[in-house]
Amino acid sequence: xxxxxxxxxxxxxxxxxxxxxxxxxxxxxxxxxxxxxxxxxxxxxxxxxxxxxxxxxxxxxxxxxxxxxxxxxxxxxxxxxxxxxxxxxxxxxxxxxxxxxxxxxxxxxxxxxxxxxxxxxxxxxxxxxxxxxxxxxxxxxxxxxxxxxxxxxxxxxxxxxxxxxxxxx
Numbered sequence: 001x002x003x004x005x006x007x008x009x010x011x012x013x014x015x016x017x018x019x020x021x022x023x024x025x026x027x028x029x030x031x032x033x034x035x036x037x038x039x040x041x042x043x044x045x046x047x048x049x050x051x052x053x054x055x056x057x058x059x060x061x062x063x064x065x066x067x068x069x070x071x072x073x074x075x076x077x078x079x080x081x082x083x084x085x086x087x088x089x090x091x092x093x094x095x096x097x098x099x100x101x102x103x104x105x106x107x108x109x110x111x112x113x114x115x116x117x118x119x120x121x122x123x124x125x126x127x128x129x130x131x132x133x134x135x136x137x138x139x140x141x142x143x144x145x146x147x148x149x150x151x152x153x154x155x156x157x158x159x160x161x162x163x164x165x166x167x168x169x
Contacts, residue, residue: 005066022059
């Protein structure tokens, strides 16, 4: 039975949410699956991905082929790297400790990149909000000045006509 690691859509229209599953190739997209490996939420920034790494490696060792999107998700979470390292351990090129150390180092580097992206997004939001507040304050100041100028313009002709009436009397 050929198996694929693929996405199974959930969520409502316009707000997708996916399960990462191992399923028979012949099963429909949202149909029966063999095992749920994780979840993927593309609507958040950065996308939220939760994945059972060991379960995904198990299915890859059984010969499951990931779809293109699932392959990108597995690569992003390091499943394909760990699978590759496990192949090296099986062949004798690495010890299990070396493979685990390489994977841990890769995970630490990946976590730093993700945190840097989150911080950059937060800084971008903060600066955009500050610029928006400054622009709003400038606009409000111009409106106040325009209102004051309009009020002075309407009072000036009235005062001039009152001053003319007083001089005549």
